[in-house]
Amino acid sequence: MDVTAQPLFDGTFSIDAVAxxxxxxVAQLHDEAMATIAALADTWDQPVEDAPAVEVEEPVTYREPDTWSVADEEDEPPAEEEEDEVRVLPVLELPPLRLRPRPAGTNVTARLGAAETAAADAATDEFAVPGEGRRQFVAI
Amino acid sequence: MLPPDNHVHSEFSWDTGPRASLLRACAHAVEVGLPALAFTEHLDFTVWDAADRATAQGLKDRHPANQLPIDVDLYAETIWEARERFPQLRVWSGVEAGEPHLFGASVAAHLQAAPVDRVLGSLHSLPVDGRLMGVNRLLHAPGIDVVGTMRRYLTEMVAMIEHSDAFQVLAHCDFPRRYWPGGRDRYVEAVFEEQYREVFRALAGSGRALEVNTTSPLWSVELLRWYREEGGDAVSFGSDGHQPHLVGQLFELAVDVVEQAGFRPGRDRFDFWRR
Structure with missing residues (x-):
């Protein structure tokens, strides 16, 4: 045996060293896992730190909806707003109108004139005229 | 054959956008084959008369809102123009009176100054601590009892029918379901059957028509049968369209539902559907 040669690592570890x-x-992993579990146990149901605190007694300011229709700015954000702004509707091509009859009067029916009033009265989906004491429409 | 659209809004309603147009709505109605349509503009009050029931109930105001009065002169001009331009279409004037039982004197004063062909009655808001609040907001208020609020809404609707004879058609009688928390698909009609029946009984007893509203989720055949069983005689179709292209929306489907519930076209194409 050449006693002057440097001992070379043969690629194996002793069992004690490996163990x-x-x-x-394993001990390190265990400690880290336990620390994580402890942290989660303390905070899992807590709000995010940046979330604004809500006071129980804080008054709520309401504002009426912007429409009675379905789309309301707070209920349903207008996703197509940009498209709406740039959409150009075709010109509604209509022939000129004849002059509107304008008899003296202060309400719609008077302004509509006799022909239009008669046409409106002739609408056949009206209810039968109710008897006295059972009006269905404010006759004013 | 499609029925008339008895519930349409135009630029004369405060909650329509810049694309709303009465004349365009007429053009669309002709295009889709409607025989008639009624422009029932919103008639909502932000101030009211001492004689109104709202005053007696101690209501002070609404929450901040955008409601505006109808420009009745320009509206009348435009209705006239529509009749001139679309002779093949029957064009009715109208209003959708919000909470007419609370504003009887104010509604009457408006109609006296500007009579119309059609008057719808609607309940959009409920009193909360002396102020009116839109139910589409109320349903999403913190801690709100949603089912209890819906029951309260339908109970208030019975009061509306009993205390106001100003309207001919009851519009969207379950308006809040459009805004149901968690989504409109989660609304269950059967939960409120008893309250629906009370509304229908009151309406049928007063001889007025029930609107099938096609902006709201379409009703089930069963719900319309409740109306029929409670004596309901007349059904009105309303798109509640706030834009021209929505006029007559879903009418084919709505007609099927109404027909299955036992109603038929009335005496002519302009009439309500009847039992």
Whole structure:
């Protein structure tokens, strides 16, 4: 045997060395896991730190909806707003109108004139005229 | 054959956008084959008369809102123009009176100054601590009892029918379901059957028509049968369209539902559907 030669690592570790290192790693992982679990147990149901605190007695300011229709700016954000702004509707081509009859009067029926009033009265989906004491429409 | 659209809004309603147009709505109605349509503009009050029931109930105001009065002169001009331009279409004037039982004197004063062909009655708001609040907001208020609020809404609707004879057609009688928390698909009609029946009984007893509203989720055949069983005689179709292209929306489907519930076209194409 050449006693002057440097001993070379043969690629193996002693069983004691491997066991010792492994125990250390397992212990470290265990500690980290326990720390994470402890932290989660303390905070899992807490609000995010940046969330604004809501006072129980804080008054709520309401504002009426902007429409009685379905789309309301707070209920349903207008996703197509940009498209709406740039959409150009074709010109509604209609022939000129004849002059509107304008008899003296202060309400719609008077302004509509006799022909239009008669046409409106002739609408056949009206209810039968109710008897006295059972009006269905404010006759004013 | 499609029925008339008895519930349409135009630029004369405060809650329509810049694309709303009475004349365009007429053009669309002709295009889709409607025989008639009624422009029932919103008649909502932000101030009211001492003689109104709202005053007696201690209501002070609404929450901040955008409601505006109808420009009745320009509206009348435009209705006239529509009749001139679309002779093949029957064009009715109208209003959709909001909470007419609370504003009887104010509604009457408006109609006296500007009579119309059609008057719808609607309940959009409920009193909350002396102020009116839109139910589409109310349903989403913190801690609100949603089912209890819906029951309260339908109970208030019975009061509306009993205390106001100003309207001919009851519009969207379950308006809040459009805004149901969690989505309109989660609304269950059967939960409120008893309250629906009370509304229908009161309406049928007063001889007025029930609107099938096609902006709201379409009713089930069963719900319309409740109306029929409670004596309901007349059904009105309303798109509640706030834009021209929505006039007559879903009418084919709505007609099927109404027909299955036992109603038929009235005496002519302009009439309500009847039992």
């Amino acid at each position: 010792s290192t492994a125990h250390a790693v």
